[in-house]
Amino acid sequence: MAITPAISIGELALRAASAHESVPERPEIEREVIELFDQNRNSLLRYALSFGLPAHDGEEVAQETFLALFRHLQMGKSRKNLRGWIFRVAHNLALRKRECNQRAAAQTESHENRAVELIDPGLNPEERVLFSQRQQRLMAIVQALPEQDRCCLDLRAEGLRYREIAAVLGMSLGAVSMSLSRSLARLIVEEQR
């Protein structure tokens, strides 16, 4: 029968302390989340808004994402590629939020009004006027892209590298590269028409 080696109280404390090190203390996690919030909040919000969500919904998506990040870190889960992780969570939340909004809008608004909302998210009438025709056209082309292509383009515009985009959208690296190239070619061709 194997004999368990005797462990002193000091060793017990040492083990507990070393186990403790793997998950940082709570205030440290909070500081880390706030730091990531400061670095990524606007990018994340822009990405959420690119789904055609109104500003307050986009903000809710960003807020929920950072709270989810807090829980994720609090539970001692993987810290690998946290930027990609938060964008993936925001992507899923934004999709869900948009679905809810579309269901609600289907009951109250005409299809035509909804289409305008998707092209021109959250802009007030003054801002719409300021938005030049050329800019509107470009954004309309982007909105008309297949959803995955538009997401690739928006994520790249927020500074994500190909491997990060691949992780957020569950695509291969090659597919990300092809998607970006295809979308830019489309923007160039459409503009020349």
Next chain:
Amino acid sequence: MRNENTHPSDQELLMRADGELPRGAVAAVDAHLTACWNCRARMAEVEAKIAEFVRVRREGLDPTLPPSAGSRAMLAAQMAELSKAAPRRMRWKTASFFADWRFTAACAVAVVLLAVALAGLKRENQVAVASAYGAELPDRRLTPGATRQVAIGEICAVNHEDVVSLVPDTVRHEVFQEYGIRNAPADKYEVDYLIAPGLGGAEDIRNLWPEPRFDATWSSFVKDQLEEYLHESVCGGKLSLQTAQNDEARDWIAAYQKYFHTREPLAGDSKASAQRAAWILEPWASVLKL
């Protein structure tokens, strides 16, 4: 292997621009770009389109981004709240650690000590919970805001102050319970409407939260200033009712800062201060992008 005389595809050009090309292919593509005007022009076209897309996207989206200060403060408060609600569990490295009788005995002693300590700290703990909820912004999950069907004429027919209705005691009790507040001094909080009744806010628990009265920079009195201003703006046709409701529900502090053009609450008579600030800054608002 890539030949430097072969024209790179659009995809390869973009990958080169993005620094995503495999290391082995970079030199050949670069050598080709140096030699080929056509491909350099294609590359420039791609880069120009990227720059245009990024600029247009920012111009379209950035003005709609709400200020981050309110969300940041709310996130910090929510994290503190979550930490209190579910303390982090310690992770252990080995199962055998649990099997050790000394550890078990130590745990038993710790549990007894903890129970004694908890009993002694119960009262302090309740006060601590209460103060944690003394946030200047409500918890959006509990208080997202709720409105009732109103016509502009209906809310503008009376002064803002006259629309304010008292919250019944039973509802106040429910709100405190929802926010986990017990034994809080009676005058510490005002159970306030997130969207004011004068702006179509409903008497609904989703529209009520315990707002700090005195010991906060952004107290219920400051919020009253905002509500008065919003009510006048809506009734004066300067602001849509929906925008006023959204602004109040989303982040009333940010709304105050936006409409009163200040980072800190204004002292003194709210109406006069707001009108003064708006009158002075209005001609400059578009220039300063306020």
